[in-house]
Amino acid sequence: MDFTIAVIKPDAYAYRKKILMYVRRDFTVLGAKDIVFTPELVRAFYSDHVDKDYFPGLLAHMCSGRSLALKLRSGLPCGSVLDWRQVMGPTNPAVAKQDGDSLRARYGTDLPRNAFHGSDSWESAICEAAVFGMF
Numbered sequence: 001m002d003f004t005i006a007v008i009k010p011d012a013y014a015y016r017k018k019i020l021m022y023v024r025r026d027f028t029v030l031g032a033k034d035i036v037f038t039p040e041l042v043r044a045f046y047s048d049h050v051d052k053d054y055f056p057g058l059l060a061h062m063c064s065g066r067s068l069a070l071k072l073r074s075g076l077p078c079g080s081v082l083d084w085r086q087v088m089g090p091t092n093p094a095v096a097k098q099d100g101d102s103l104r105a106r107y108g109t110d111l112p113r114n115a116f117h118g119s120d121s122w123e124s125a126i127c128e129a130a131v132f133g134m135f
Contacts, residue, residue: 010065
């Protein structure tokens with residue numbers, strides 16, 4: 001089954017209902033989980049990023065409040081992973097605001113407060129779903 005994992009991060013969590021209404025136009029929500037990231041969960045979820053210089057800021061941000069994890073299936077043509085990444089927009093909200101009307105352009109502030117996470121591949125989506133117990 002084609003799906004992706006999306007996370008509405010703490011900086012956009014207050015807008016989750018509005019965001020979900022937008023998401024449901026093109027995606028089916030297969031699962032949703034309201035979570036508070038712990039440092040251990042952040043390390044498991046972002047395991048590929050743990051050794052990066054930006055990880056401490058990402059860790060602090062992800063543990064700063066509630067998040068909403070979503071398992072999504074796209075109704076758009078490119079597949080769930082690519083479709084969600086396109087809807088989110090560029091990782092950096094400053095670039096997203098220049099590029100157009102993406103979710104990160106609307107809700108992102110800066111890095112790491114870019115409002116959303118999206119799986120970068122089908123393999124990542126499977127691993128991320130496992131972290132959240134969303135099979």
